[in-house]
Amino acid sequence: MTQIQFNLDMDFLKESLMNSNIDNVVKSTIVLVLNEYMEKERDAYLKAGAYERSDERQDYRNGYYDRDYMLSIGKVKLCVPRTRSGEFSTTAFEKYRRCDQAFALSMLEMVVNGVSTRKVKNVVEQLCGEYVSKSFVSSLTEKLDPIVNEWANRSLGTEYYRYIYVDAMYIKVREHHKVVSKAVYIATGLNEGNKREVLGLKVSHEESYEAWNEFLRELIARGLQSPKLVISDAHSGLKKAIPKVFIGTSWQRCTVHFKKNLIDELPKKSMNDVKEELKQIFDVSTPEMARKRKDEFVSRYQDNSKLNKVIDNLENGFDDAIQYLNEPEEYQKFIRSTNSLERLNQEVRRRERVIRIFPNTQSAFRLIGAVLMDYEEEEQKKRPIFKRD
Template sequence: MTHLQFNLDLEVLKESVMNSDIDAVIKSAVVLVLNEVMEKERNDYLRVSPYERSEDRRDYRNGYYERELILNIGRITLKVPRTRNGEFSTSVFEKYARCDQALVISMLEMVINGVSTRKVTQIVEQLCGEAVSKSFVSSLTEKLDPIVKGWANRPLNTRYYPYLFVDAMYIKVREHHKVVSKAVYIATAITEKNTREILGLSVDHEEDYECWSRFLQQLKSRGLQSPQLVISDAHKGLQKAIQREFVGTCWQRCNVHFKRNIFNKLPKKDSTDVRMMVKRIFEAITIEDIRIFKDELISQFGNNSKYEKALAILEDGFEDTIQYMNYPEKIRPHIRSTNSLERLNQEVRRRERVIRIFPNTQSAFRLIGAILMEYQESIYAKRKSLMH
């Protein structure tokens, strides 16, 4: 059967909402594409194309019904295909509405709480075509919140995750009439089959030992077994929490963060050779070479006071930063840093900037959870396409 390939750049379309009137042609194009996607989904479900005869036929076509969908380009009406037995269900509404609804809800809550700007109010009117009321917000959140919460609390005991990545980022939230910073905790992992998965999300007051312990305990309560290796930055509270919650698990200090910490302590002038030797250490293929290159660096520059602080950092964090060398060579490039999680954080930040200040903690959890769900589904889709 024919495969449809298309990209909906919703950020570009949203920009057109903010800066100009919505072009009817754009809406029509999106409607045509999504209608065609749903038609293909029904064909795939039935296992036959229109007017085709086949013994593999699962059911019969039964016309269409209209359903509205709110996207960043505004409200559109789609023709949803039906089947006679009523068991066919399209993925379009779940796939494209969830993250956008989370964004809409956050904006609506800003308006209701009186913290919106004129532009936000205009965007809300364009997005929703509805009067902004608490009942309207409630009707949206009642549908979306259980989906996000269900995903965030799903069991983790169905498979083993040998490599766990954890990190925190900060957002701004309005609380008791004040704007405060809150920490967003995110955990991802690599499975035994070397596939990536987003495991958990939490929003807490700050990044400290107690908060990290709560987050790791939450993952364990959902069935997460102690991983072989946890990869993170060198936050003291996080290190302590890992030792307490995952007894016997090794800790890998993020290679990228570690080198950055060393370079920040080097003088800007006359440090080219030292920087090159630091890079050479972590580009080595064997753990023996890593140790040899490190000893050569210390031997050559250890008595130079200009490099004292940088080399002290190297000595102190060296062993924690080369733990990845104890694992199979193929997996090493993927577990020596938190780069994959950093990219995920950037995707969250890209959407979070639209809001800037969340109206409440639940709004932050809802939007970030929906973004993570969308990101995970894109990973699954990419993996599935590669298999075929």
């Protein structure tokens, strides 16, 4: 690598320090260093100093051109050296780059954390006194595409995820000049270190058996092994897809959703005791205890015509709602519902509300993927949900 030595005009630097505020001091210093660096870089390229005769000379100086350069401290004006052939290019900054990497990453982080592009634009103007268009901020986020795509397509064959949670949420996306509803499929799992991990993300059309089947098969194609248990709500398409894709896997119906559905079907008055008895059916540690409480509940209220529908639904959904009780007791409270995934969905929703309507499907995948990556990174820093002896 070529070593370039250069001297700074210390008198000029001293004058800048004495007569300017700190922002101008920093800017002046950067301008001085970069200009001198580029000058020496051109000398090294030409293999000849100013006014020097040399048999090794390979080009000639051709003055300078001014270029505005955006840094995290604001915009500076540089004098970029030129050569007659035009083949010289400085390495002091990337060609056509609009801002330095730290500043770009800061703007990306603002967008990922739910700050609208309009607000990001305003922040940049306040910090740097420089106009940045909304389209520039939007185009900047496209830098996330290869990062999110690589994460979303990573191999899942290096670990075994015994428990997997799946759910879908809906967002609004512009498509062919119309605003349409899109389903966001998310899968998370409990890894071998007992930490939660995001396994998959897909933005597609509305929930259906075909869509869920495709999403789950994509996880298998990436190396995912059939888990012991899949925890989800009772969407009919998902229920049908799980046994088709995951051979030998049991389905756990989210007990929170199930109890809520049963309670919503109760009469509105004088049902507090009934509600508590319904909840206590699942507040046990073995399937035998749950079945005993369920049978006692049915026996007690089977002659109450107002509860016939509740009892029928309890009987029909009971077995699917107690699969978690067949697993070790230390896992049970973590696998009986999709609460952890619901909280993740809320975090995605918090960022999504700022945007309201995504300009296209790729932008939705990009932002939601970045949010999930951020969530997963934080989860890996936490302690395992529990430690087994």
